[in-house]
Amino acid sequence: MNVKQRTIKAAVAVSGTGLHTGESVTMTFNPAPENHGFKFRRVDLPGSPVIDADVDNVTDTSRGTTITQNGASVSTVEHVLAALVGLEFDNMLIDLDGPETPIMDGSSMPFVSALVEAGYVEQDADREYYHIPYNIHYSETDRKVEMVAMPLDDDYRFTCMVDYNSPVLGTQHATISSLSEFKKEVASSRTFCFLHELEMLLKHNLIKGGDINNAIVVVDKHVDKEELAHLATLFNREDIDVAPQGILNNIELRHQNEPARHKLLDMIGDLALVGVPLRGHIMAARPGHAANVAFAKKIKSLIKKERSRKHIKVYNPNMKPVYDTVQIMNILPHRPPMLLVDKILELTKTHVVGLKGVTMNEPFFQGHFPGAPVMPGVLQIEAMAQTGGILVLNTVPDPENWLTLFLKIENARFKDKVLPGDTLIFRCDLVAPIRRGIAQMKGIGMVGEKIVVEAELMAQIVKYK
Structure with missing residues (x-):
């Protein structure tokens, strides 16, 4: 059974004082649409800038976690985010009329109480968990910090140990086996x-x-x-x-091990900045905001890498082509050495896949690093453009009578070298319908499973015969 996303049923506000600024602040939790995530809005600033609760927006962890975006910042977000995660909310817009969330009693309980009183509503979209696939480690040797995320299919579990070499505090442990325990066991623990x-x-x-x-x-x-x-x-x-x-x-x-429970609370809040609900067991020794954020970045990086792989189809270069080289020359006016597409592997109304076999016999290697041959980036873009040209020319009945002229190339990025012996496969997808012969495309070039080049292209076909 799929779990549905949820947001708050009605807006609810809490007021208090910022711990570090001493300024009075009112914070309002507002309902948000599906797939919105957690966002803060500084309503006291011109234009009411919005700050995504995202680990990439963290700018300070010295006295709490601060996030910054669009010229605005919000400090001490971890207690608020812990409350949202602990109550399993997915989407929330949080208005603030100051630069810092209110400290309240130093715990998450005042936020939890307000959110519980307001209630929640289930939304139509399914919640998409990220399941920790294998043990993910993070450590800081100098601070004796150790953190690990381990696979756990059906829940989100935390274990935390603190040890400050203090005879008063001693070594403390705290754990919850499920987020359902957050309200009772963790939320009231103060900083x-x-x-x-x-x-x-x-x-x-x-x-x-x-x-x-x-x-x-x-x-x-x-x-x-x-x-x-x-x-x-x-x-x-x-x-x-x-x-x-x-x-x-x-x-x-409130608890004999309240400091350890609060460190666990901070972990939950800081790891919310990964941006997706997690399934796994998080274990940490001597965590702090800086370590939590670094660990969150490591998890987010893995998520981004896995998601990008899911969207990359690996093509068999030996599959029967839609067009071979001779057929391509019946469509494109290019000829060797400027014909940089050998095969078209797929062709639909919205995307095209082309192949370029890179050999040491390429004429450009005679002058481009002959002692250490690398395919020039501009020629990779040209090969991508020719592949995209096949897609655009496929919209007319007599492509041999038309030219493809590229109007714009944006956001070109070269991510790895292309060397002799590589098979370079390009995929170009329309990002908008073709109008008046003008096409906007997103193109990527792959060697195996690795993206080596990407760019956004705009082209127009014009008749020349």
Whole structure:
């Protein structure tokens, strides 16, 4: 049974203060259409720029995760994204009237509560999971970070270990076997920091919106009464003390291993930036935002590579051609050495596939790196254009009386060398219907399963006889 995508039933807003900016901010969750994903919209800026929740848009991980796009940024997105993933939403447009999401109590629970109250609606489109295909590893030796994503067909599971060499915090573990456990086991876990980090942040005025109630402060050093009084003044409190557990202000932990659970929460939020729902088991030792983002980029890169392969058909160069070289010369006016297409393997109304066998006998190798022969990129584009010309000329009854003139070549990219002995196969697809003899095409050139060249072409056929 296919799982349907879901979005929020009705808009719902939460208001609070940004942890680092100290600015008041209102954040509104809005319904979004199918396949929209998660996007933030800065409604306080001219034009209300939209920022995709995408790992490629991450610009800072020093004090939370910041994403930037279209000249706008949103900071501390991880707690919000964790709530969306934990409740298994797929599509959401999140309006913000400031540069940072509200810290609330330092956890995801205020967002979870608002989203649950608003409810969800199933959409028509199926949710498309990415199933981790094999163990994917990431590590940072200097920070002793280890992360691995392992195959798990039917759920999204997390295991997290934190160890800061602290006698107070010690080594902690947290785990959930399913996202269905997120609301109860993880969502309420608050962010934490060590007292020496807090002092540094306060000294540099980096937590203007901080409050002793929205972060667990681990006291990792001796603190005298004078320093406690100073902290109380900074946080506008009558007094601050150290609990027996080594936590500042006698704050009651919601879970004995709340710091580890919060690190797990951060992982869920940061990995949402992969952009697709995942199926697999994520295990991490000593994770942080920078490592989470690097790991997310590694997973996204694998997804992009696999998806590109799915769209590439590997052609048999020995298959019976639609047109051989002689038949091509009856259509194209080109002749050797400028005829750069040997066969047409497929031809429909919307796409064409052509083949060029590259041999050491090509005349251009006499002057183009004869000691290290490489097919010139401009000639690869010319061969692609000739292949596309067959597609356009196929729309007229007397192609031998027409010329194909290329009006524009855009976004040409050369991804690998083409060498003697390679079989270069081109595929050109129409991206719009042919009108008044003008065709717009997307072309790729492949050697085996690898794309070596791609470009966007615009051509027009004109009668010359």
